[in-house]
Amino acid sequence: MARRFDCRRVKLHHSYTISELSALIGAHKHTIGRWIAAGLKTTDAKRPLLIHGADFRAFMKAREPMKQRCQPGEFYCLGCRAPKRPALDMADYRPRTALRGLLSGICPACGRMIYRATTLAKLDQMRGGLDVAFQTAEQRLDDSASALLNADFNEVR
Ligand SMILES: [Zn+2]
Incomplete structure (x- = not known):
């Protein structure tokens, strides 16, 4: 699964060597090599290989996981790679700050x-009929915060 590289830094009308692209978006050269092997277009026959910004953007866009937008009451499951409604229509809300929290x-x-991050303001429209149990701030905030981080970073490579 692709890490989120900063593809917006790649200009559409510019060509890059692998080194330049690597430095620009923070992807290892080997990663870019794998993308080329997987079909990322390069300028042909010339050395060094150049990757056109527009080709790169198109390639990365095509690779984006199908992150269907979660409907109200759905959280994105990294295992299933799909939005899922929590089992038994039950969710916990844990505040992380006064205004934000994690379902x-x-x-x-x-x-x-x-998990789904939310704000108290959006909670009503986001809960989609889920039975949301509110945890108090004292209850193991760290757990949910680190779980969210793990959810984000587990998918690297
Ligand atoms: Zn799942």
Whole structure:
């Protein structure tokens, strides 16, 4: 699964060597090599290989995981790679700040914890009929915060 590289830094009308591209978006050269092997277009026959910005953007866009937008009441499951409604329509809300918090539930398909960050202001429109239990701030904030981080970083490579 692709890490989120900063592809917006790649200009559409500019060509890059692998080294330049690597430095620009923070991807290892080997990673770019794998993309080329996987079909990223390069300028042909010339050395060094150049990658056109527009080709690169198109390639990365095509690779983006199908992150369907979660509907209200759905959280994105990294295991299933799909939005899922938590099992039993139950979710916990844990505040992280006064205004923001993290909804968590259990994916009914794979049993993983699934999360969705939200704000109190958006909670009503986001809960989609879920039975949301509010945790108090004292309850193990760290757990949910680190779980969110893990959810974000586990997918690297
Ligand atoms: Zn799942």
